[in-house]
Amino acid sequence: MPTDDRGTAAHLSRSGVSDLFHIATMFRTGATLTRADVVRRSGLSRSTANQRLDALISAGLVIGTESGSSTGGRPANLYAFNRSRGVLLLADIGATAMRAALCDLGGEVLSEIDQDTDISSGPDAVLTQVSANFAELLTRGGRNRSDVLGIGLDVPGPVDFATGRVISPPIMTGWDRFDIPGWFATDFDCSVVVEKDVNAMAVGEHRFSFPEVAHMIMLKVGTGVGSGLIASGRVHRGADGAAGDIGHIRLALPEGWDEEPLCRCGNYGCVEAYAGGWAMARDLRFAGKDVQNVNDVLHCLRSGDTTAQQLLRRSGRILGLAVADAVSLFNPSVVAVCGQLADTDELLLAGIREIVYQRSLPLATRNLQIVRSQLGPRAGLLGLSLLLSAEIFSIQRIGALTGP
Amino acid sequence: MPTDDRGTAAHLSRSGVSDLFHIATMFRTGATLTRADVVRRSGLSRSTANQRLDALISAGLVIGTESGSSTGGRPANLYAFNRSRGVLLLADIGATAMRAALCDLGGEVLSEIDQDTDISSGPDAVLTQVSANFAELLTRGGRNRSDVLGIGLDVPGPVDFATGRVISPPIMTGWDRFDIPGWFATDFDCSVVVEKDVNAMAVGEHRFSFPEVAHMIMLKVGTGVGSGLIASGRVHRGADGAAGDIGHIRLALPEGWDEEPLCRCGNYGCVEAYAGGWAMARDLRFAGKDVQNVNDVLHCLRSGDTTAQQLLRRSGRILGLAVADAVSLFNPSVVAVCGQLADTDELLLAGIREIVYQRSLPLATRNLQIVRSQLGPRAGLLGLSLLLSAEIFSIQRIGALTGP
Numbered sequence: 001m002p003t004d005d006r007g008t009a010a011h012l013s014r015s016g017v018s019d020l021f022h023i024a025t026m027f028r029t030g031a032t033l034t035r036a037d038v039v040r041r042s043g044l045s046r047s048t049a050n051q052r053l054d055a056l057i058s059a060g061l062v063i064g065t066e067s068g069s070s071t072g073g074r075p076a077n078l079y080a081f082n083r084s085r086g087v088l089l090l091a092d093i094g095a096t097a098m099r100a101a102l103c104d105l106g107g108e109v110l111s112e113i114d115q116d117t118d119i120s121s122g123p124d125a126v127l128t129q130v131s132a133n134f135a136e137l138l139t140r141g142g143r144n145r146s147d148v149l150g151i152g153l154d155v156p157g158p159v160d161f162a163t164g165r166v167i168s169p170p171i172m173t174g175w176d177r178f179d180i181p182g183w184f185a186t187d188f189d190c191s192v193v194v195e196k197d198v199n200a201m202a203v204g205e206h207r208f209s210f211p212e213v214a215h216m217i218m219l220k221v222g223t224g225v226g227s228g229l230i231a232s233g234r235v236h237r238g239a240d241g242a243a244g245d246i247g248h249i250r251l252a253l254p255e256g257w258d259e260e261p262l263c264r265c266g267n268y269g270c271v272e273a274y275a276g277g278w279a280m281a282r283d284l285r286f287a288g289k290d291v292q293n294v295n296d297v298l299h300c301l302r303s304g305d306t307t308a309q310q311l312l313r314r315s316g317r318i319l320g321l322a323v324a325d326a327v328s329l330f331n332p333s334v335v336a337v338c339g340q341l342a343d344t345d346e347l348l349l350a351g352i353r354e355i356v357y358q359r360s361l362p363l364a365t366r367n368l369q370i371v372r373s374q375l376g377p378r379a380g381l382l383g384l385s386l387l388l389s390a391e392i393f394s395i396q397r398i399g400a401l402t403g404p
Numbered sequence: 405m406p407t408d409d410r411g412t413a414a415h416l417s418r419s420g421v422s423d424l425f426h427i428a429t430m431f432r433t434g435a436t437l438t439r440a441d442v443v444r445r446s447g448l449s450r451s452t453a454n455q456r457l458d459a460l461i462s463a464g465l466v467i468g469t470e471s472g473s474s475t476g477g478r479p480a481n482l483y484a485f486n487r488s489r490g491v492l493l494l495a496d497i498g499a500t501a502m503r504a505a506l507c508d509l510g511g512e513v514l515s516e517i518d519q520d521t522d523i524s525s526g527p528d529a530v531l532t533q534v535s536a537n538f539a540e541l542l543t544r545g546g547r548n549r550s551d552v553l554g555i556g557l558d559v560p561g562p563v564d565f566a567t568g569r570v571i572s573p574p575i576m577t578g579w580d581r582f583d584i585p586g587w588f589a590t591d592f593d594c595s596v597v598v599e600k601d602v603n604a605m606a607v608g609e610h611r612f613s614f615p616e617v618a619h620m621i622m623l624k625v626g627t628g629v630g631s632g633l634i635a636s637g638r639v640h641r642g643a644d645g646a647a648g649d650i651g652h653i654r655l656a657l658p659e660g661w662d663e664e665p666l667c668r669c670g671n672y673g674c675v676e677a678y679a680g681g682w683a684m685a686r687d688l689r690f691a692g693k694d695v696q697n698v699n700d701v702l703h704c705l706r707s708g709d710t711t712a713q714q715l716l717r718r719s720g721r722i723l724g725l726a727v728a729d730a731v732s733l734f735n736p737s738v739v740a741v742c743g744q745l746a747d748t749d750e751l752l753l754a755g756i757r758e759i760v761y762q763r764s765l766p767l768a769t770r771n772l773q774i775v776r777s778q779l780g781p782r783a784g785l786l787g788l789s790l791l792l793s794a795e796i797f798s799i800q801r802i803g804a805l806t807g808p
Contacts, residue, residue, distance in 0.1 A: 167767065215642055243735035248732060252656030328653050331642020331648075367643060367644060
């Protein structure tokens with residue numbers, strides 16, 4: 001092998017990292033393997049495969065586990081991913097609440113804090129709260145900052161995924177262009193991933209509930225309305241991180257409305273100004289109920305208030321208009337609906353289904369499932385842990401974990 | 405190297421084909437290389453790289469070309485892709501016209517036939533016409549059927565790309581589930597690729613005009629209205645091959661309309677029933693003009709008919725409503741507009757731009773270009789040649805060209 005040929009040497013080095021990445025991925029995705037398995041599955045020579053496996057073992061990422069029950073002959077030693085080699089810190093930040101969690105490297109939640117927040121109080125206030133929660137979670141878990149291999153956050157607005165900056169968010173006052181990874185850089189020396197909330201939810205729901213599906217829409221109906229798109233198995237963020245923005249599509253005036261309602265974003269006639277949780281709260285107040293926010297709407301629904309139930313069905317139908325367009329354009333196999341208003345009962349889904357099956361072309365709906373999210377409020381955290389693990393154990397970064 | 409280890413042997417064989425594929429791709433995408441270049445660029449050992457190159461040379465896919473002007477020392481032999489090793493037969497089939505072409509392996513059109521057709525006369529009639537054109541093109545080019553390495557067709561309806569079957573097409577009477585590759589199997593022993601017309605156009609426009617763009621929409625406005633989506637650089641076909649179906653989105657009644665117009669597809673209120681070429685012909689007839697089809701509409705526009713110009717601007721605004729939704733959902737960097745009505749003048753684009761920039765969120769439009777297609781009517785053929793070449797020279801198929 002000519003080591004003076006710089007092209008070849010550079011290739012071998014890339015190829016070495018790539019082998020490491022593939023072997024780590026085998027273990028990370030759950031396989032328990034013997035050395036012979038690693039050789040066979042990797043397709044590498046015995047010596048190369050063993051070298052890479054040894055690097056992962058030295059780095060503590062792979063550990064020996066109990067011996068396999070061999071079919072005759074002496075039992076072979078088994079190796080598995082070491083989920084406890086480090087921890088992940090995650091925060092799923094909504095408009096009015098956050099969910100922070102300490103996870104192992106397999107994405108299992110070890111400890112969790114749920115808390116009210118106010119996204120419009122700005123990045124300093126909200127991220128101070130996140131940092132305090134992270135410190136508390138590390139203490140509870142008996143872990144140090146140096147154990148943290150990655151931090152993942154999702155926020156209710158568009159994000160430039162490559163840099164972790166929030167960009168032109170409609171409802172996140174004071175966050176535009178804020179450098180979230182920079183906030184954590186003084187306390188932690190690790191990867192920081194920032195994602196739009198609905199994208200993280202789409203990734204979680206896709207991997208856990210519909211792993212075999214190529215194209216999916218995750219529709220979130222809470223205080224606002226948004227969606228995350230999965231195209232060919234991967235999140236579709238679009239050119240500006242703005243894809244999936246179904247809540248601010250401007251509908252033509254639906255039957256029964258005299259004028260376009262004003263939206264939180266400053267425009268008129270957006271989908272969420274008709275059908276979001278805050279719009280339902282507005283309409284229930286107009287009907288004389290004492291309702292301030294989406295939690296009060298949920299209370300009305302749970303107590304069997306018929307006005308609230310009629311409004312929820314109406315919201316479903318209006319959402320159906322927007323989902324029908326999205327189905328015609330994107331042609332997904334699954335529309336999964338999450339968010340507080342989807343968690344209550346089937347009225348919202350009934351409204352969506354009624355309009356989508358009526359309006360979309362038969363070809364695009366004959367294999368279409370419109371279902372409630374199976375992960376519910378956990379979808380965001382699960383998606384974040386997947387995105388973060390993919391980053392930490394990527395070809396670009398895995399070298400940093402296994403040393404020179 | 406243990407040849408009795410079946411896993412390893414299988415891997416080496418896959419890896420050998422993969423090396424062949426990568427080297428062929430280097431040449432196919434235009435590189436002219438010395439043997440040393442191939443070694444360096446492939447990152448393979450000198451002996452393996454030379455073996456793969458020799459296989460491509462024996463197969464006639466790569467040929468020696470003039471010697472390079474070396475910087476001192478003896479000149480090195482240069483190798484290049486042999487575009488004349490075989491030919492491609494392509495047919496871009498619209499509702500009322502087809503364009504058939506004989507191309508070299510680099511996608512250059514050697515000979516072309518433009519002809520009227522009627523897609524609703526069914527697959528036997530239309531494909532008989534295609535076969536006759538292919539025979540004529542081979543005769544003109546002095547080529548035999550055995551020279552044909554691939555056949556590519558696009559049609560104005562949804563296609564299951566994997567099998568080449570048309571599925572539930574709204575306007576292609578008699579074509580549902582028709583096995584297009586099967587039609588050609590008796591006469592030709594080669595790959596057959598079938599694609600929806602707007603997808604082929606999107607691929608062509610993307611590669612030639614916007615190769616650096618990740619997400620793009622190709623909007624076609626001719627007799628009907630459709631679109632092809634490029635997501636992360638690749639065509640997004642959706643779960644049923646129905647993605648991009650912007651023409652049959654059902655709009656809420658726009659201002660100035662008393663009732664929803666009936667669409668060709670049998671539904672009411674589709675985008676193309678307001679804004680497509682056939683709808684403009686209908687409205688010009690209603691205004692007392694002698695207009696039967698989109699060609700007559702174009703004649704009116706070219707002769708400066710003000711009613712026709714007003715209708716074109718109105719079509720643009722109505723298309724803008726649908727494009728604004730598509731931009732919010734898909735967040736492309738580019739919307740390229742093609743089709744006969746886009747080729748005439750800027751009125752249609754002006755209408756689309758007016759509404760999109762008014763309705764879509766600033767984040768999704770601040771980097772958005774809405775432009776006329778730069779390839780125009782050639783986009784479909786160029787896209788087909790790219791899709792077909794990718795198939796013929798794919799990892800799965802390249803072995804068939806280079807023998808055992």
